[in-house]
Amino acid sequence: MYVLGIETSCDETGVAIYHPQKGLIHHVLYSQIDMHSDYGGVVPELASRDHIRKLIPLIKQCLRESGLNSTDIGGIAYTAGPGLMGALLVGAATARSLAWAWQIPALAVHHMEGHLLAPMLETNPPTFPFVALLISGGHTLLVRVDGIGQYQLLGESLDDAAGEAFDKTAKMLGLGYPGGPKLSALADQGEAVYQFPRPMTDRPGLDFSFSGLKTFTLNTFNASEKTDQDKANVARAFQEAVADTLSIKCKRALKQTGLTSLVVAGGVSANRQIRALLTTMTEKENASIHFPKPEFCTDNGAMIAYAGCQRLLAGQHQDLEIFAKPRWPMTELSAC
Ligand code: KG4
Numbered sequence: 172m173y174v175l176g177i178e179t180s181c182d183e184t185g186v187a188i189y190h191p192q193k194g195l196i197h198h199v200l201y202s203q204i205d206m207h208s209d210y211g212g213v214v215p216e217l218a219s220r221d222h223i224r225k226l227i228p229l230i231k232q233c234l235r236e237s238g239l240n241s242t243d244i245g246g247i248a249y250t251a252g253p254g255l256m257g258a259l260l261v262g263a264a265t266a267r268s269l270a271w272a273w274q275i276p277a278l279a280v281h282h283m284e285g286h287l288l289a290p291m292l293e294t295n296p297p298t299f300p301f302v303a304l305l306i307s308g309g310h311t312l313l314v315r316v317d318g319i320g321q322y323q324l325l326g327e328s329l330d331d332a333a334g335e336a337f338d339k340t341a342k343m344l345g346l347g348y349p350g351g352p353k354l355s356a357l358a359d360q361g362e363a364v365y366q367f368p369r370p371m372t373d374r375p376g377l378d379f380s381f382s383g384l385k386t387f388t389l390n391t392f393n394a395s396e397k398t399d400q401d402k403a404n405v406a407r408a409f410q411e412a413v414a415d416t417l418s419i420k421c422k423r424a425l426k427q428t429g430l431t432s433l434v435v436a437g438g439v440s441a442n443r444q445i446r447a448l449l450t451t452m453t454e455k456e457n458a459s460i461h462f463p464k465p466e467f468c469t470d471n472g473a474m475i476a477y478a479g480c481q482r483l484l485a486g487q488h489q490d491l492e493i494f495a496k497p498r499w500p501m502t503e504l505s506a507c
């Protein structure tokens with residue numbers, strides 16, 4: 172069964188086709204970054220309108236480049252939440268309509284479950300159970316994963332998500348949108364001048380807080396001579412603090428659960444320093460670590476096609492309702 176995956180939760184229109192035996196057949200992505208960068212962040216209404224413009228052409232392109240027809244598709248998986256309501260509705264309504272026209276099942280996928288399962292597309296996929304660190308623009312979650320849909324929340328951010336902290340800090344430093352990759356590139360030019368705090372690591376628990384670190388970074392920069400090198404130095408110190416904090420909490424989560432496998436996914440997992448630090452930590456702890464390839468760390472249709480395929484194979488699908496849920500805790504998902 173070929174499964175068509177549709178992702179439209181934020182500022183990327185992603186379409187992919189996955190087959191359970193043949194693997195990922197093809198994926199296409201259109202990023203709205205250029206459009207939103209004029210405004211310094213995602214403008215929800217513009218995002219929805221652009222998904223409307225791009226989604227059907229991308230589906231046609233994905234089918235054509237895969238050498239498949241609509242009649243080959245056996246199921247449709249679409250991101251139903253969490254995300255921007257208007258943007259989600261574009262994907263949900265399109266997926267539902269196509270499924271009805273093609274007389275095939277459609278299934279609502281949780282965006283963070285998509286991220287969580289993205290490493291399954293790699294050649295050396297993780298096996299259950301494992302600890303997952305999900306770091307994206309909207310979420311920072313530590314989850315114990317015993318199977319698809321079997322999620323126990325171990326910790327989360329009490330304020331800004333890791334990606335949000337990157338984006339806001341970058342904006343404060345005048346780096347533009349999207350801030351994460353820009354701040355990371357600047358950090359590479361930085362020298363080890365500052366040591367920033369590692370928030371909430373001095374007390375037990377697995378929750379995070381990145382809001383104070385953001386302010387600390389700005390205050391440090393404002394107190395400096397504000398040269399380009401100062402900016403790079405604070406970017407480096409900020410990134411190191413985030414990476415180290417994530418590493419400390421992941422190590423703690425592995426110890427607490429007794430598990431020896433760590434999955435790291437979501438947009439921020441594309442960050443080279445975070446990948447390196449977490450890899451070193453797991454090596455020392457004799458644990459394995461699994462990331463998606465960088466292009467599947469950020470939003471894409473492939474992870475949605477994969478996640479949806481697993482649930483469709485288990486016989487799950489929804490009725491004809493156009494289902495979109497902007498706020499949707501992962502722990503509400505059913506086991507697969
Ligand atoms: O998973 P994602 O594409 O979308 C959400 O589900 O939110 O994550 C986007 C987030 C943004 O905050 C972006 O700045 C951040 O991931 N990001 C990065 C890097 N690449 C993307 N943050 C730090 N370093 C990167 N290389």
Ligand code: ZN
Nearest residue numbers: 307438469470
């Ligand atoms: Zn995402």
